Amino acid sequence: MNSDADGSETRDITSAKAGDEVAFGRLVRRHEGIALRVAQRIVGTPQEAEDVVQDALIRAYRALDRFDETRPFGPWLYRIVTNLSLNRLRQRRDTISWQGTEEDPLPIPAPLPGPEAQILTRETHERLYTEINALPDHYRRVLALRHGEGLSYQEIANRLHVPVSDVKSWLFRARKRLKERLEPGIT
């Protein structure tokens, strides 16, 4: 699950920094799936998420010469995606008035290792899997339906024949418990 277990990502970053577009293409294919998920959670729609990720990839490519190839590429890209997604939300000024100005969008983040750097390591995946299986049944169910099948709270409530308030409460408690148990591994 580690995105650079064999060092290929580091080689691709080095090549991409030297102008190899094919190597950058490999980096994109490796990370764009997760980047789309990260963006869609914030902007809401797949179309806008695709736009944001495209923009993020262009900005990442332009900023690549400042990137330290010994750092993991994915977390840096996901931060760019997060900032651009929030910028995108701010552009929807038709419903509320923003206090900030349009001239100060969130910047491209520095390529520092974030706490999410380990999100997809093999070890983290195994620990998380073990912890999920140790949760009560109803917590595991809502997690599987939300994260595995991508259902909304209302759809989960319909599937399990419980109120939406229960789904909301169970999901939050399950995630909170998992996050606390896994700290400082991935959070």
Added chain:
Amino acid sequence: MNAHLDDETLTLFLDGELDRTTRLTAAQHLMQCPACRERLIQWNAFFTALDVTTTVPLPGAEPETRPILGSRRLLWLALEALLAVVLMAGSWERWVDLGRRLHTWNGNLLGQFTLWLASLHGLESDLRNLLSPVRDLQRIIPTPTAPGAPLAGWIAVALVLGIVWWFTNRWLLNESTHT
């Protein structure tokens, strides 16, 4: 919105479950607050890890998702219904007798109660006869209404039923929940 966003709001924001106005207000705060933005990034990373872990099971793990009412669950329900029919049919007259006595009120509470008890005792005898091939069970579980140890008998029966119920439910929940 000057106060920091709490974890529940951040998770609802990422799940797209905030109403439109609250969502945009939260987004506005996130643009201006590096601390909350950092926590949002952490939650988003954690959600991604959950997505991957719940979508791509580890090798050797059970990959199958069963519906809550899967085929085995239906089979169990059918078996339970069949057992109920057999039990009813095996002591039909007793059930009818019990029903008749429950409907007939003779004004004497103690007398009525004794009649109901007699009917229940008859039902219990019929069920025991129906289960007579299970000699070991009969030896282990004393007759619930036998003189001398009625309470222990009922407790034993309740214990066995409770254990069977618990294991069956655990098995059914595992069948429907495991991915």
